[in-house]
Amino acid sequence: MDRKKYGRKEFIAFLGKASLGAAVAPPFLVRCGMNSAPLPSQALSAEHVQRLKDLVLESLEPSDADDLLLTSGLDHHVVVKWLDRINDDDTFGFNCDFNCFLPFDEEDPNDGLLWVNHEYPDPLFVSGYNFTDPQRVRTKEQVDKEMYSVGGSIVRVRKENGKWQVVPNDPHNRRITAHTPIRLNWDAPIKGKNTVIGTHSNCAGGITPWKTFLTCEENYYECYGETQHHSDGSTTLIPSDYGWEQYYDHPPEHYGWVVEIDP
Known part of the structure; x- marks a missing residue:
């Protein structure tokens, strides 16, 4: 099925109202469960995967601080x-x-x-x-x-x-x-x-x-x-x-x- 050519009405008609479930859902709707696979566009590059492998995070000590605590090397903003x-x-x-x-x-x-x-x-x-x-x-x-x-x-x-x-x-x-x-x-x-x-x-x-x-x-x-x-x-x-x-x-x-x- 070509996602780019498939509109909303055609998609609903294809599935059928009674069959709108995970059992018949096409791959781009499957997001839960052990058998779901990422779309090709979501696949990580080899370089990105290697950077993740090389990432070393230090563990955090237990704390009662009312705050978002991050390990060294990470940052956040609201x-x-x-x-x-x-x-x-x-x-x-x-x-x-x-x-x-x-x-x-x-x-x-x-x-x-x-x-x-x-x-x-x-x-x-x-x-x-x-x-x-x-x-x-x-x-x-x-x-x-x-x-x-x-x-x-x-x-x-x-x-x-x-x-x-x-x-x-x-x-x-x-x-x-x-x-x-x-x-x-x-x-x-x-x-x-x-x-x-x-x-x-x-x-x-x-x-x-x-x-x-x-x-x-x-x-x-x-x-x-x-x-x-x-x-x-x-x-x-x-x-x-x-x-x-x-x-x-x-x-x-x-x-x-x-x-x-x-x-």
Whole structure:
């Protein structure tokens, strides 16, 4: 299959909705498991491999320092962090998980888009809600802050003078949150809707051959609970950990999906 000639619609038709799984996934989608192999474009040069073999790292002593500790010869700098402003209206999200980089030009790997998953909030930091307070009452304002902190961030980053930096207010910079409307790609409405509100619990992810981002919703039941189905046909909503369902009636069936983001 020629990836360059294969568009999104042709690819989905090729796989078939019922067969979208690892068992039939072509090599460029296989990233998990012992049998996955890198693409030719991802193969390291012999020179690069030799440099890695020659690299000698000193071990670190145990420490209780609240910091990122690196061995001699390594360095780091923060590219972007929680609450950093990425445009006039949005700030970078909380609790980063999967991230990936999509260069604008494959011949220039120093300028492109960074996608970052924001998996779940820590209410104590994000909204001030304290699980350990016996008098705790979660407000809608607190829930809204938590919903904004998750989802994902798209930021343009550029490498200058050996360091990566966010390009401020670039038109690509934006947030996808638990408030963002997302269209369902399905044959029929799910729980009466063709559009769901938001994405959250964003854990794994990937990049499609047609240059869009994928973000995978994992422990979705922590936000709106879970629907328990009984043998008599009735259902019961199991409450969530975060309690968002107190203020937003979004059914659990709307979540737990792979979400495609067109940057």
